[in-house]
Every structure is written in structure tokens, then in C-alpha cells.
Amino acid sequence: MAVTLADVARRSGTSTAVVSYVMNNGPRPVAPATRERVLAAAAELGYRPNRIARALRAGTTGVVGLVLADASNPYFAALARSVERALERRDTLMMTGNAGYLPGRQQHMVERFLAAQVDGLIVVSADGGADVAAQAVAAGVPSAYVHHRPVPGQAPLVSADNDVAVRAAVEHLRGHGHRRIAFLSGPHDAGPVAERRDAWQRAASSSGPEPLLLRCDYSREAAARLTAELIAGGTMPRALIAATDEQAIGVLAAASAAGLPIPGRLALMSCDGTPDSAYTAPALSVMEQPLDAMAEQAVALLLDRAPASASLPAAHLVARRSCGCDA
Amino acid sequence: MAVTLADVARRSGTSTAVVSYVMNNGPRPVAPATRERVLAAAAELGYRPNRIARALRAGTTGVVGLVLADASNPYFAALARSVERALERRDTLMMTGNAGYLPGRQQHMVERFLAAQVDGLIVVSADGGADVAAQAVAAGVPSAYVHHRPVPGQAPLVSADNDVAVRAAVEHLRGHGHRRIAFLSGPHDAGPVAERRDAWQRAASSSGPEPLLLRCDYSREAAARLTAELIAGGTMPRALIAATDEQAIGVLAAASAAGLPIPGRLALMSCDGTPDSAYTAPALSVMEQPLDAMAEQAVALLLDRAPASASLPAAHLVARRSCGCDA
DNA sequence: CTGAAAGCGCTTACAG
DNA sequence: CTGAAAGCGCTTACAG
Numbered sequence: 001m002a003v004t005l006a007d008v009a010r011r012s013g014t015s016t017a018v019v020s021y022v023m024n025n026g027p028r029p030v031a032p033a034t035r036e037r038v039l040a041a042a043a044e045l046g047y048r049p050n051r052i053a054r055a056l057r058a059g060t061t062g063v064v065g066l067v068l069a070d071a072s073n074p075y076f077a078a079l080a081r082s083v084e085r086a087l088e089r090r091d092t093l094m095m096t097g098n099a100g101y102l103p104g105r106q107q108h109m110v111e112r113f114l115a116a117q118v119d120g121l122i123v124v125s126a127d128g129g130a131d132v133a134a135q136a137v138a139a140g141v142p143s144a145y146v147h148h149r150p151v152p153g154q155a156p157l158v159s160a161d162n163d164v165a166v167r168a169a170v171e172h173l174r175g176h177g178h179r180r181i182a183f184l185s186g187p188h189d190a191g192p193v194a195e196r197r198d199a200w201q202r203a204a205s206s207s208g209p210e211p212l213l214l215r216c217d218y219s220r221e222a223a224a225r226l227t228a229e230l231i232a233g234g235t236m237p238r239a240l241i242a243a244t245d246e247q248a249i250g251v252l253a254a255a256s257a258a259g260l261p262i263p264g265r266l267a268l269m270s271c272d273g274t275p276d277s278a279y280t281a282p283a284l285s286v287m288e289q290p291l292d293a294m295a296e297q298a299v300a301l302l303l304d305r306a307p308a309s310a311s312l313p314a315a316h317l318v319a320r321r322s323c324g325c326d327a
Numbered sequence: 328m329a330v331t332l333a334d335v336a337r338r339s340g341t342s343t344a345v346v347s348y349v350m351n352n353g354p355r356p357v358a359p360a361t362r363e364r365v366l367a368a369a370a371e372l373g374y375r376p377n378r379i380a381r382a383l384r385a386g387t388t389g390v391v392g393l394v395l396a397d398a399s400n401p402y403f404a405a406l407a408r409s410v411e412r413a414l415e416r417r418d419t420l421m422m423t424g425n426a427g428y429l430p431g432r433q434q435h436m437v438e439r440f441l442a443a444q445v446d447g448l449i450v451v452s453a454d455g456g457a458d459v460a461a462q463a464v465a466a467g468v469p470s471a472y473v474h475h476r477p478v479p480g481q482a483p484l485v486s487a488d489n490d491v492a493v494r495a496a497v498e499h500l501r502g503h504g505h506r507r508i509a510f511l512s513g514p515h516d517a518g519p520v521a522e523r524r525d526a527w528q529r530a531a532s533s534s535g536p537e538p539l540l541l542r543c544d545y546s547r548e549a550a551a552r553l554t555a556e557l558i559a560g561g562t563m564p565r566a567l568i569a570a571t572d573e574q575a576i577g578v579l580a581a582a583s584a585a586g587l588p589i590p591g592r593l594a595l596m597s598c599d600g601t602p603d604s605a606y607t608a609p610a611l612s613v614m615e616q617p618l619d620a621m622a623e624q625a626v627a628l629l630l631d632r633a634p635a636s637a638s639l640p641a642a643h644l645v646a647r648r649s650c651g652c653d654a
Numbered sequence: 655c656t657g658a659a660a661g662c663g664c665t666t667a668c669a670g
Numbered sequence: 671c672t673g674a675a676a677g678c679g680c681t682t683a684c685a686g
Contacts, residue, residue, distance in 0.1 A: 002467065004679055015657045020681060027682080031655055048466070051442045052388060053679030055379045056662050063422070063443070071408050072602065081398050084425055093439060095390070095422050098411060112420060115378045116390070139375070140329065220606040249606050256608030257648070275399065279547040279576050281583030281608040321584070331663055342673045347665060354666080358671060380663030383678050656686085663678105670672085 003045045012041035023049060055117065063093045064302065065113030067106055069126035069148075071098040073218065073246045075272040075289075076124055079146065082295035083122060090303050092119070101218075103129030114139055120302030122146055123155075126218075127190040131155065142302040146294055148191035158298045158312070162192055162271070165287035165315040166199035169241055169269050172285070172317060176267055176324040178239035182212035184223065184251070185243050193243045196271050200241055212237055216247065223250025224257075231258045238266060245272035245284065252280055252322070263324040273318055285323035287315045330372045339368035350376060382444065390420045391629065392440030394433055396453035396475075398425040400545060400573045402599040402616075403451055406473065409622035410449060417630050419446070428545075430456030441466050447629030449473055450482075453545075454517040458482065469629040473621055475518035485625045485639070489519055489598070492614035492642035493526035496568055496596050499612070499644060503594055503651040505566035509539035511550065511578070512570050520570045523598050527568055539564055543574065550577025551584075558585045563593060572599035572611065579607050579649070590651040600645055612650035614642045 005023075009016045014034060021028045022038040030038070041047075055061040066083055068076045084094050095118065097109030106125065110132040113121055121136045121143040133143035133155030149157040173181050183200045186193045197213070204211040214230075216222040223242070227250065230236040242248035248270035255262050262268055262282055270277065273288025290313045300306040319325045332350075336343045341361060348355045349365040357365070368374075382388040393410055395403045411421050422445065424436030433452065437459040440448055448463045448470040460470035460482030476484040500508050510527045513520045524540070531538040541557075543549040550569070554577065557563040569575035575597035582589050589595055589609055597604065600615025617640045627633040646652045 002679095005681095006679075016680080017658085017682075018656060021656095024681085029655065034655080048438075048442055050383075050444060050679055052379055052382045052444045053662090054681075056377075056383050056664085056678090057680045057682085059662075061379060071404075071411070077398075077404060081425065084398070084423070093422055093424075093443060095420055096411070097420075098408065111375075115376055116420060117377060117379045224606065252608045253606040253610060257610065279551065279580040281579045283580060283584065329663095332665095333663075343664075344666075344674085345672060348672095351665085356671065361671080377663055380678090381665075383662090383680085384664045384666085386678075658685090660681105660683090662680090665676105665678090667676090669674090 002050070003047045004050070005047075007045055008038065008041045008047050011045060012037040014038060060119055061117050062091065063095055063116065063118050064120040064122065064299070065095045065097065065109075065116070065118040067097045067099055067109045067113070067121070067123045067125070067132070069099050069101055069106075069124055070218065071096070073244070074249075074274040074276040075245055078274045078276075079124055079291050079295060082291045083146075083299065085292070086295045086299040090299065092299075092303065099126070101126045107132060110136060114141060120299075122298050122302070124148070125150060127186070127188060142305070144298050144301050146298045151190065156301060158294050158301065159192060160289050160294060160312050161314040162195040162287075163199045165317060166196050166241070166271065167203045168317045169271070169287055170200060170203035172319065173239045173241070173267055173269065173323060176239075176263075178267060179208045180211060180237060181239045181241060182214055182237035183241050183243070184214045184216065184226075184247055187215055187217055196241075196243055214240075218244055218246055220246060220250035220253060223247040224254035225250075227251045227254035228258060231255070231260055236260065236266060240266060240268050242268065242270040245270050245274045245277050245286065248284055248286075248322075249276070249280060252282075252284070256281070263322055267324045268322040271315070273315065278320065280322075282322050283320035285320045285325060286318050288318045289315045329377070330374045331377070332374075334372055335365065335368045335374050338372060339364040341365060387446055388444050389418065390422055390443070390445050391447045391449065391626070392422045392424065392436075392443070392445040394424045394426055394436045394440070394448070394450045394452070394459070396426055396428055396433075396451055397545065398423070400571070401576075401601040401603040402572055405601045405603075406451055406618050406622060409618045410473075410626065412619070413622045413626040417626065419630065426453070428453045434459060437463060441468060447471075447626075449625050449629070451475070452477060454513070454515060469632070471625050471628050473625045478517065483628060485621050485628065486519060487617050487621060487639050488641040489522040489614075490526045492644060493523050493568070493598065494530045495644045496598075496614055497527060497530035499646065500566045500568070500594055500596065500650060503566075503590075505594060506535045507538060507564060508566045508568060509541055509564035510568050510570070511541045511543065511553075511574055514542055514544055523568075523570055541567075545571055545573055547573060547577035547580065550574040551581035552577075554578045554581035555585060558582070558587055563587065565592065566594040567596075569595065569597040572597050572601045572604050572613065575611055575613075575649075576603070576607060579609075579611070583608070590649055594651045595649040598642070600642065605647065607649075609649050610647035612647045612652060613645050615645045616642045
């Protein structure tokens with residue numbers, strides 16, 4: 001059916017070894033004249049190398065698996081795009097799997113990726129679940145967590161420092177005259193969200209009244225519902241830092257529906273800084289995570305066996321309109 | 328290194344054939360006692376089947392490739408999630424590639440997927456470029472376009488009827504009292520966007536003054552820039568249908584920045600109906616594409632060799648706030 | 655510089 | 671119901 005190396009060898013009057021050397025530019029030299037004949041034969045026959053056969057023999061597939069906690073979340077989606085770009089620079093393909101915040105599904109995706117013999121595994125996990133990246137490492141597959149790592153977790157983690165940026169966000173809102181700055185966290189804190197909440201707690205409590213801690217699921221819907229309740233109950237704070245862009249977008253939607261002016265009545269900031277955050281209404285002021293750098297470091301960790309350097313830039317503040325700037 | 332079928336066979340005192348029959352539940356029967364021994368050995372050794380070896384021998388990888396014109400566009404992103412769900416029901420993995428609206432990159436991704444021996448290929452393309460799905464079919468790989476097909480294009484296309492829905496959108500805006508209804512199209516029309524524009528043109532011209540046709544790239548940024556210019560120039564229409572959610576989100580952002588009230592000064596609708604459109608500020612009134620049905624049909628086409636049925640539901644109108652409803 | 659051959663880990667006729 | 675063996679399409683020692 002399909003054209004094979006053996007076909008090309010036959011047509012060019014050489015051996016499969018030589019054809020392989022030509023197709024891969026090595027590892028052995030080939031005489032120029034022979035090379036020409038092989039190339040001509042391959043072109044005539046329309047030869048396309050079978051990567052599966054290569055993978056079985058060479059023990060490397062050129063594919064990396066990416067498991068995402070939630071592909072609908074703009075932060076995870078943007079991270080996936082960054083990872084894809086980093087992989088492409090190394091001529092590596094990406095398989096994706098969406099865990100939907102379900103530990104069982106996450107485990108299942110990892111099993112399937114391991115069976116597919118991926119050359120590496122990147123896990124962008126949510127709270128809970130097993131230490132799947134460590135399982136993969138135990139199976140001989142280089143693996144890393146990005147953004148979040150379960151506790152306890154043995155595999156390396158690539159994550160930016162949230163502390164500095166959240167403190168800057170609190171200071172920024174103070175600069176707009178706010179004394180009470182609330183925080184919208186996840187259903188239970190872990191990983192980066194816990195870091196952000198801690199940083200906020202320390203910064204916001206340092207002076208003035210006890211700050212308000214809000215919680216909801218990581219979804220637009222949940223954040224919108226919570227926001228609608230706060231507005232209806234008259235308990236909406238005047239300044240709020242949302243743990244994620246996803247939640248901030250939900251807040252924006254509900255505030256718009258209820259006619260609550262932002263930033264007039266509510267100054268809002270959030271902590272992912274996805275590309276989406278620049279085109280909300282109003283535009284979100286954010287602490288922007290260095291997604292490309294995180295993806296590059298994770299991929300280098302897996303594919304180049306680079307050590308996890310500490311050189312990741314910290315998330316930094318991007319002031320737009322929702323905090324009260326440019327108002 | 329890794330545990331193989333042969334290891335399990337040795338441990339259980341059987342042959343690789345029997346182990347294979349047990350692992351795959353067929354195609355030959357195995358005596359219950361033998362099966363137990365095999366299963367026990369596999370569990371003890373922590374055997375994990377090598378899908379690459381299986382793929383080489385069986386000629387099927389259990390992987391489908393998805394090429395996306397633009398992974399940042401919420402419509403394409405939502406479609407990718409639908410495709411992944413449809414594939415998961417068939418226990419099939421997905422590889423993704425992002426063409427970034429570049430025909431050369433699209434071609435490159437397809438080559439790589441073919442080399443990786445995907446069992447099928449789904450192309451969500453943009454204007455221009457080669458008939459890559461037809462190339463894949465010629466190479467023996469079942470392929471289909473979803474949403475858009477290049478001209479001329481030989482491979483099957485899965486796409487919902489846009490005509491009815493756009494007409495309904497025009498009627499809906501008329502019901503809000505609008506006579507002049509503008510349309511924001513792509514840089515040059517083709518495929519579904521051309522269908523939408525045609526439907527608008529016919530419906531909007533049927534009575535009253537000549538309608539306004541606007542154009543910009545499929546990006547939030549381009550739509551925001553255009554919107555800012557229209558507002559500054561005092562030429563912003565009072566009713567507008569955007570070809571895509573992506574563009575509508577850009578319009579919303581620029582309108583918010585300029586203080587142009589929506590729907591008060593501008594009634595806006597758009598034509599994708601992604602999940603994102605429900606959480607913009609204000610919420611977008613849309614014609615919602617049947618993404619899950621489209622994905623399911625495309626996957627059935629490839630994997631079940633099902634004929635492209637005409638039973639796809641048409642995009643339907645979801646009225647939210649941006650058109651003037653609930654105002 | 656080139657060729658004949660082994661072997662990656664499976665599945666599947668073929669024989670018993 | 672079970673086993674010995676061929677073969678999927680490559681890469682890579684090994685010999686020449």
C-alpha cells in the first residue's frame with residue numbers, strides 16, 4: 001500500500017541502510033551520487049517516512065503529552081498554546097487531554113499517554129488527584145508540572161513567583177484609595193491560588209480593617225452567580241482581586257448585567273493576565289504570568305534535560321481599566 | 328527496561344499470542360484459568376501495552392489529528408473541545424496543530440500528522456491554502472473539513488446552515504426597531520463567513536436603505552481598532568452583526584473603552600455562539616453553531632465511515648443583552 | 655562508502 | 671484452547 005524504505009532502496013538500487021542514512025542525514029556518510037539516486041527515487045515514489053516504525057525502533061516518538069485541568073479556562077488554554085509553540089521549536093508534536101478537574105480522568109489521560117509512548121509529559125493540574133507526573137517519571141518518561149503541583153508531589157514544578165505581583169496589586173489598589181480589598185479565591189486553596197491568597201492576606205491585613213475572603217469554583221458561571229448574590233445583598237466590596245481571569249470574567253459579566261459600574265463602584269483586578277483579559281469590557285487590570293517562559297522552561301526540562309532554573313520572571317502587573325486606571 | 332508482552336508470557340508460562348488474546352479480549356478465546364494466570368502476571372510486573380508496537384503491527388494508531396486555523400479564536404477552541412469529547416467516546420487520542428492562518432504551516436502540520444500515521448484528520452481551515460484534506464485522503468487517511476472548506480475542495484465538509492439563522496438575526500434586530508443593519512465581515516469572504524454575509528445582504532437589503540459592509544481581520548485587536556475608528560469618526564452604525572464572536576468581543580472592548588453604550592447606542596449580534604459569548608459584558612446575542620453535533624458528525628465520518636448526513640441542526644438564535652433584549 | 659541482517663513489541667495467520 | 675513464528679517499517683551495529 002504505502003511506499004516504504006524498502007521500495008525506495010529497490011528503486012534506487014541501494015540498501016535500506018543507505019536510504020535511512022540519506023533520509024536522516026546520518027549517522028553515516030553517503031556518496032553524493034548515491035544520495036542523488038535515493039532522493040530521486042523517494043521523490044518519484046512519493047515516499048513519506050513512517051514515524052511509528054521509527055518510533056518503535058528508535059525508542060522515541062517525537063510526541064509530548066499535555067494534560068490540562070480545564071481546556072475552557074483561558075489561562076490553561078493560553079498555556080497550551082505556549083507549550084505547543086515551545087514544542088514546535090523542537091519539531092515535536094503535542095497530544096492534549098482535558099481532565100475537566102476530575103482526578104480520575106486525569107489519571108486516565110496519563111495512562112493513555114504513557115501507553116502511546118510519549119517522550120515527555122506536562123501536567124497542568126488542579127487541586128487533588130494523584131502525583132501522576134511522578135508516576136510517569138517512574139515509568140521512565142520525563143515529566144513536569146506547570147503552574148500547580150499536588151501535595152505531596154515529587155516531579156519538578158515550573159511556576160512563577162506570585163507573591164511579589166499580588167503585593168503589587170494590593171499596593172496598586174491602595175493607590176486608587178481603597179482600604180478594604182477583598183479576594184476571590186477557589187473552592188479550597190492550593191498551589192498558586194493559595195500563594196496568591198496568602199500574599200493578599202498578608203498585604204491587605206497589614207493596615208486597616210480585616211479584609212473579605214470570597215470563594216467560588218473556577219468558572220465564569222460560579223463567579224457570576226456569586227457576584228449577583230453580593231450585589232443583590234448589598235455586600236459587594238469596592239475593591240476585589242480575583243484569583244483567576246476566568247473568575248474575573250464572570251464577575252465582569254454579572255456586574256454588567258446588574259448595572260454595577262466597573263471600576264466606578266467596584267475596582268477589579270485578576271491574577272492570570274491571559275490575552276483574553278485585554279479585551280474584556282472594561283479591560284482587566286491583571287498580574288500577568290510569564291506563560292511563554294513557563295512553557296519553554298517545562299519543555300526544556302523534558303526534552304533537553306535542562307535543570308529547572310530559577311530564572312523564571314515573576315508575574316508582573318499590567319494596569320488597564322478595571323482597577324480605575326484610565327477611567 | 329519496560330515490561331513487554333514476552334515478559335508476561337514467560338512469567339505466566341504461556342505464549343505471547345495468549346497474552347495478546349487476554350489483553351485484547353480476543354480475537355481468540357482463552358481458558359479462564361490461563362486468563363487468570365496472565366492477568367496476575369501482568370499485574371505483578373506492571374505491564375503496560377506499547378501502543379506504538381501495536382500501531383505498527385495493526386496499522387492503526389488510535390490517534391486523530393486536528394489542524395486549527397487559530398487556536399486563540401474561541402470558536403475554534405470550542406470546536407476543538409467538542410472534537411476531543413467525540414474522540415474520547417471512541418477511545419481515540421487527539422493531536423492538535425495550530426496553523427495560525429498560515430497555509431504553509433497548515434500544510435506542514437498535515438505532513439507531520441500523516442507521517443505520524445494518524446487514523447484520521449480533521450481540518451478547521453481558514454481562507455486560502457491547498458486542499459490538504461484531499462491530500463490526506465489520497466494518502467489513504469480519512470479526512471474531513473469542519474466549518475470551512477477551501478475552493479476547490481474535494482474532501483467532505485461538515486458545516487451547519489448559516490442562512491436561516493442570519494436571516495433570523497436580521498429579523499430580530501428589526502424587531503428592536505432597527506432599519507439599517509451593518510455587517511462586520513472578514514478581510515475577504517469565503518466559506519461560512521461568505522454565507523453569513525450573503526444571507527445578511529439579502530435580508531438587510533430587502534427593505535429600506537443600503538446596508539453597510541465592514542471588514543477586518545479575525546482578531547479582537549483588529550475589530551477593536553476598527554470600532555475605535557468608527558466611533559471617533561462618528562460613523563458607527565446603530566445595529567451590527569459581527570461574522571464571528573472573536574470580532575464581536577473586540578467591538579465590545581472598544582465600545583466599552585470609548586464609553587459607547589451597548590445595546591443603547593449600538594445593538595450587536597454575532598454568529599458563532601461560543602460559550603464565551605454568554606459571559607461578555609454585556610452578554611452577546613448570537614446565532615449559536617451546533618458545535619457538538621458538528622464534531623460528532625466529523626468524527627463519525629472518519630472513524631465509523633458514516634456518510635455525511637444532512638441531519639445537522641442549523642445555527643440558532645440565542646437572544647441575550649447586546650441586541651437590546653433584557654435591557 | 656555500502657549491504658545483509660537483527661530487532662524494537664506487538665498481532666495474527668498457521669498448525670496442532 | 672495454545673504455541674512457534676512471521677512480519678509491520680524502520681534504525682543501527684557489524685562486516686566488508
